Amino acid sequence: xxxxxxxxxxxxxxxxxxxxxxxxxxxxxxxxxxxxxxxxxxxxxxxxxxxxxxxxxxxxxxxxxxxxxxxxxxxxxxxxxxxxxxxxxxxxxxxxxxxxxxxxxxxxxxxxxxxxxxxxxxxxxxxxxxxxxxxxxxxxxxxxxxxxxxxxxxxxxxxxxxxxxxxxxxxxxxxxxxxxxxxxxxxxxxxxxxxxxxxxxxxxxxxxxxxxxxxxxxxxxxxxxxxxxxxxxxxxxxxxxxxxxxxxxxxxxxxxxxxxxxxxxxxxxxxxxxxxxxxxxxxxxxxxxxxxxxxxxxxxxxxxxxxxxxxxx
Numbered sequence: 150x151x152x153x154x155x156x157x158x159x160x161x162x163x164x165x166x167x168x169x170x171x172x173x174x175x176x177x178x179x180x181x182x183x184x185x186x187x188x189x190x191x192x193x194x195x196x197x198x199x200x201x202x203x204x205x206x207x208x209x210x211x212x213x214x215x216x217x218x219x220x221x222x223x224x225x226x227x228x229x230x231x232x233x234x235x236x237x238x239x240x241x242x243x244x245x246x247x248x249x250x251x252x253x254x255x256x257x258x259x260x261x262x263x264x265x266x267x268x269x270x271x272x273x274x275x276x277x278x279x280x281x282x283x284x285x286x287x288x289x290x291x292x293x294x295x296x297x298x299x300x301x302x303x304x305x306x307x308x309x310x311x312x313x314x315x316x317x318x319x320x321x322x323x324x325x326x327x328x329x330x331x332x333x334x335x336x337x338x339x340x341x342x343x344x345x346x347x348x349x350x351x352x353x354x355x356x357x358x359x360x361x362x363x364x365x366x367x368x369x370x371x372x373x374x375x376x377x378x379x380x381x382x383x384x385x386x387x388x389x390x391x392x393x394x395x396x397x398x399x400x401x402x403x404x405x406x407x408x409x410x411x412x413x414x415x416x417x418x419x420x421x422x423x424x425x426x427x428x429x430x431x432x433x434x435x436x437x438x439x440x441x442x443x444x445x446x447x448x449x450x451x452x453x454x455x456x457x458x459x460x461x462x
């Protein structure tokens with residue numbers, strides 16, 4: 150494998166653990182506050198209308214969005230369905246519970262009037278109520294929670310219990326960072342975003358497990374070194390791999406973000422942010438947290454030993 154960083158390269162990553170932890174705590178806290186106060190939920194989670202239309206001639210997605218936005222519709226989203234040459238689209242607009250029927254009728258009438266010459270055919274109109282949107286929102290967040298818990302169990306079984314908390318904290322961190330970017334940019338939070346966050350969770354844990362594997366190998370190979378030295382050694386030894394894989398994946402994701410079109414923009418934005426956050430958290434959060442919980446475990450053992458000795462005496 151190409152080595153960008155040589156194996157004998159030595160960086161003390163662990164010493165930056167405290168400032169990175171403080172920075173991450175502030176960022177995650179801000180993301181959580183934004184999630185509950187100013188998140189821009191899409192139609193899937195907030196409620197609105199979904200219209201499936203087919204045209205006899207080619208119609209630009211940008212033209213559809215601009216026209217509907219100009220007519221006063223809120224949260225307009227449009228994407229192609231099937232092959233491009235089918236000229237079939239799915240349009241979503243947000244609406245309050247007491248305006249769903251009015252908005253649906255208005256968009257139906259407006260599309261038929263504006264695009265009559267394009268041979269428009271309204272194939273299906275669905276209404277997503279606020280209760281259904283709330284249920285989808287809860288299900289989406291529960292999917293992320295269960296994924297993280299399942300990964301924690303896997304890591305605890307594969308390695309030692311001291312490794313599991315670091316993974317949980319890192320994955321929660323990565324998910325919150327992605328959500329925080331959506332809050333700041335006011336990008337609609339949709340089902341695509343949830344899918345992207347689940348993909349980020351899988352990507353991030355893969356990166357973390359590779360470093361954990363190397364730490365476990367170093368514990369056997371260099372048992373004279375402290376855990377802090379073994380963690381630094383493991384991160385430095387896998388640094389080339391981390392830069393190459395994360396860099397290549399990030400370039401692909403950025404390419405999709407800037408040139409892939411609106412249909413996958415939300416997904417690629419979450420992936421791009423998640424790759425950066427996942428690489429950062431693997432190095433500066435997950436691995437050093439192992440050292441933190443190892444110290445706690447040793448202190449608890451010492452206290453238990455002292456208490457046992459005191460009782461016996």
